[in-house]
Amino acid sequence: MKVFITILALAIASASGAAVPSAVEKAVNLKDISGRITNGYPAYEGKAPYTVGLGFSGGWWCGGSIISNTWVLTAEHCTSSAESVTVYFGATWRTNAQYTHWVSRNDIINHGSADIALIRIPHVDFWHMVNKVELPSYNDRYNDYNGWWAVACGWGGTYDGSPLPDWLQCVDLQVISNNECAQTYGTGTVRDNIICVRTPDGKSTCNGDSGGPLVSHDGNKLIGVTNFGTSSCTSGAPAGFQRVTYHLDWIRDHTGISY
Template sequence: MKVFITILALAVASASAYESVVHPKDLPKVTKIEGRITNGYAAPEGKAPYTVGLGFSGGWWCGGSIIANDWVLTAEHCIGNADSVTVYFGATWRTNAQYTHWVGRDNFISHSNADIALIRIPHVDFWHMVNKVELPSYNDRYNDYNEWWAVACGWGGTYDGSPLPDWLQCADLQIIHNSECASYYGTGIVGDNIICVRVVDGKGTCGGDSGGPLVSHDGGKLVGVTNWVSGAGCQAGHPAGFQRVTYHLDWIRDHTGISY
């Protein structure tokens, strides 16, 4: 069953005018390949060395981004009630990582008011298969990135109802104005902390991509953390939403000391 985000601040009458959204990790899955793969492309080895796979003790899969030798950024809804997570580093083939680390719940830091979280990891050394992605600088904190192109990567479903692919997938996506995104979902969902992308020809995030990165083509900065897609499905052609990283720079700095 799909788990829909409910925004209590929306009145019932106004809520009915907008679409619902769903966390990608909660989309239903199938056990066999069916339909047409339309979103994304198989990533060449080393394409996104900052992308990690997160296998949580509850049995679900999410993505994340290495932002320092000892920190990963992901979505809060990925953390859930998990007691631990296995972090897959440098994997192009989903479970064939360069190495893995087990991390207990005492290393999870969840945001109290937004769908973003941190995972403290054992120190990892960087090389071409495992590396960090830089956050936007404080000089860019008011950049809305409207109409910029960015790339999202992960091991999420390659179409609605898809099983998780084995090979890392990426999709090049264009960031849109929040007003365009809010026309689908309302301002109760699309607040200042959200950044949205157009979904064209089915290209976008899907089941299993929760918590994964959205990285700008220009400058290679982490601008979004995968949060939700349309309740109508990944391939419905409606915008997908991410936590806007520039909105959370202070929170990230306060917990990790990372800032530019």
């Protein structure tokens, strides 16, 4: 018998109590939103200089990844109904960024049929606290990364129901096959554009981590964009990400970035 599990996107409304609009949920057909790095570890300053915080005008928080001097990659369920976003660069303490940029809706590109989005940012210079993460090359576009280890980082809650933490958290997770992931979520959710990780001992992405990076230990390449999990992030169920290799053409067509 198939076990049905409610899948939750991983954005979170701010403490102001503002509700996340239903349009934010449509890309993954969800009823609610949730998410956090659980049972991870505090990041040292400069560990993940490609990670940005995204504070949206509607009152919710997500993460993203710098992929060039002028582009950030994130999840569409974060951006789909946003009128604007403030990008926090080089923050280890969540709201104590090296600097911020405000971006209007005109500089947000939503995919439309997958839970991934681009944000065009003013040019930023790179240094040890603010830097890009490289995308996989076209030579890796058919690599499923099964068994690879990767690191996910974000400012999502650190336990079920927790507030957003102040300090950036990271967790090391192992990629699993889509067949294994589909045993939990079904093949209708786990398609070729999805990459999943195991979440042993309550270690997982889960509120506020949406859109954040999954970066391979080997080669330090961005292989996933945080998307979904279950209602309890410590349940041991897999966590799901958009598979970046699947979207290389789309990213190149909008940004010119390719390797």
